[in-house]
Amino acid sequence: MRSFLSYPGRRLLGVGMLVAFAACRAASGRPIATGTTVSAPRSAIWLDGHLDDWAGVPVWSQAVNASNAKGPLQSAWATDDAQWWYLSFAVRDSVSHSTMPGTLHLLIDADDNAQTGGTVFDAATGMAGVDVSLDFSRTDKPQGNGIGAGAALRTVSSTTLGEYRSAYDLGVAALPTWSATRFELRISRDGAPDGFARLGKAVRARLVFEASTGAVTALPATRYQFSSAAAPRTNANLVSQIPRKSAGAVRVVQWNVSEGSFRSPANHAKLLAAVQPDVIMLDEAYAETSDSTLSEFFARPELAALGRWRFVYSRSGGRQHTVVATRDRDIRQAESMVRVEYPTGVLDSVRTTAPPAAQHLFDIEATAQLSSTGAWITVDGIETLFVPLDLQSGGFFRSPQDQLRVLQSRAIRAHLQRELASRAPRAALVIAGDFNAIGSFESIQTLQRGLDVDGSDLAISDSWRLGERTLVTWTDPKVGQFLPGRLDLTLFSDAAFERTGGFALSSVDLTSAYATSLGLTQETSARTADHLIMVTDLRRKR
Structure with missing residues (x-):
């Protein structure tokens, strides 16, 4: 289920009970055909997990048939500024993006050229021309019971995903940290310091969920045309004054x-x-x-x-x-x-x-x-x-660590x-x-x-x-x-x-x-x- 928690000035799309992520409910309502180019108007995104600033951003990719509808992925949105590509994605039931029963792959054709890069998964769930994958809930360091842990970038060979490398290379961040039904993330358009995964004027990408059971489902592969010219990450945002408190505060x-x-x-x-x-x-x-x-x-x-x-x-x-x-x-x-x-x-x-x-x-x-x-x-x-407090760290939704945080x-x-x-x-x-809420939101509530x-x-x-x-x-x-x-x-x-x-x-x-x-x-x-x-x-x- 989905609940809404009111915060001052913003809204958090919240937490519910986790149903097995690989066996989520079927989609309801009339599907929207996707797979075409989406060029979103520039929208200032505040990476906060509240998501109200996504209201004017059009759907970028959405499940369109019965096969897709059986999977956990519902919809995705995308927008950009000069430094970042912002994405948001929705799932059917509450889960933490870093600890799922499987792995969510964001396959990216960084140069919008299907003739370069590799082919990952099959025609129904994969994509040709993949240059990099951003993996959520990585499976090289699982927590048991098929639950992944963390995130990473993946290199791509001609037919498979390759080595892991740090998602920090692309400045990746995603919120909320706790379980929810929708998330937002950012990826640097400038690529890693060594040039890896630099994004062109347009990209193709696809969200693919590979369940721990082996089942693979995906949203349609979709092209994204950036609406702003790319600019390298610089020191322009460094501050030269710590804010002072207001009078009487x-x-x-x-x-x-x-x-x-x-x-x-x-x-x-x-x-x-x-x-x-x-x-x-x-x-x-x-x-x-x-x-x-x-x-x-x-x-x-x-x-x-x-x-x-x-x-x-x-x-x-x-x-x-x-x-x-x-x-x-x-x-x-x-x-x-x-x-x-x-x-x-x-x-x-x-x-x-x-x-x-x-x-x-x-x-x-x-x-x-x-x-x-x-x-x-x-x-x-x-x-x-x-x-002041310091709650238990680690775990995933309903894990012993998560239950201990609630206690x-x-x-x-x-x-x-x-x-x-x-x-x-x-x-x-x-x-x-330090609430350490990387599973349920219940300890905070x-x-x-x-x-x-x-x-x-x-x-x-x-x-x-x-x-x-x-x-x-x-x-x-x-x-x-x-x-x-x-x-x-x-x-x-x-x-x-x-x-x-x-x-x-x-x-x-x-x-x-x-x-x-x-x-x-x-x-x-x-x-x-x-x-x-x-x-x-x-x-x-x-």
Whole structure:
């Protein structure tokens, strides 16, 4: 099924129950004939997973007969700008693009010439002249049960797909990261640094789904004529000024500090100081985090220059703890959230259904408990509970990891509800951290629904990456198996606060001169953490 979750100003096409992706429902309604050239009007696409900016983009390819209708693919859309080719595709049932029961191939004839390149699959489902394939849910590193993992580019020989290479070579990104029925992605028109997969003035392409059962279905091969002249990716979008917060706003910063890296936190201090936060919420602080280590951290010159810092941190979480800090304000740890623990027996309720190889996850959790805490800070006269978290990583829809994320969010919700119940009138709430929602959306929904001061849902802050039109919060080009994703989120009480600004920071997006002025280099972020710094500016509603 499809559900719709309201975000400020945009819409997310959402999540439903996963039915086996290779055996989806038949198409309904009158099919639309496709296979002809589509030249879309230029449309500014914001890669956010919300998809409302695709409303004016025509269908590029769509299932046209009974054979196609039996497969999971429904429709595809395409548009472009000078640097990127943007595509969106819809499937019949909710799934994560990086973890499917099979592989989705985007076969691309980059020079619009069927006489060059290779022939992949048969005439009914494949295409001649293929120069490159972009594979979602790659099968060279499967997770078991036929579920793929990640994404990659594929070279093409005369008759088969060849070697894997990083999708980061073409700047590929796709959202949403969690399960949905429609996705959007971008591909560089300029090709890889070595010239691989450079797109011409027109391309032919085809979406093909190869199920783990061996069944292959596809949308029609379709030509796309670019509507704008290609221009190489340049440094034109680098920023020379970090946005300042508006008058009266409080700057809330969330960051996954990458555990081991935080043991040598000099760069962390410089990067945090660069955005001039008022409230800091950290996750993945290492196991030995203590009063003394945090005192030393906030006494570093860059942070100390901003004001006097006070902090609290979690006593649960095992090797990864969470921290809340604020400058020139009072802070008090939430009494019911010094240690955040699971209800008795709840882990066993899922552990017994997990495969033996995954049961260790639940054993670890039983010892470590939850990487979360709560802290009270008064923001412009509003008592506000700040809750940082770090949820389980990895897995796929309904996998043990995905189920564990849901258990974690339910346990955190129970703790913060007890804490909120002690306040009259009801207090405001900010929840932020690494949600790791690469399976279902349920763990996010659990901590969103009905928790605002008026009983409505918490809002989700859209923090755009500086110099980009994406909501990506995590990137790891060194490994390259998984595409950049939106793992980190900030949820806030929009009945109490208005969001006046926000952004995501990586030093690679700064000009070299500006980075130097901040005591950074363009490489500082990549050397420090694989997550971006997430900034949300909040101001009391008047």
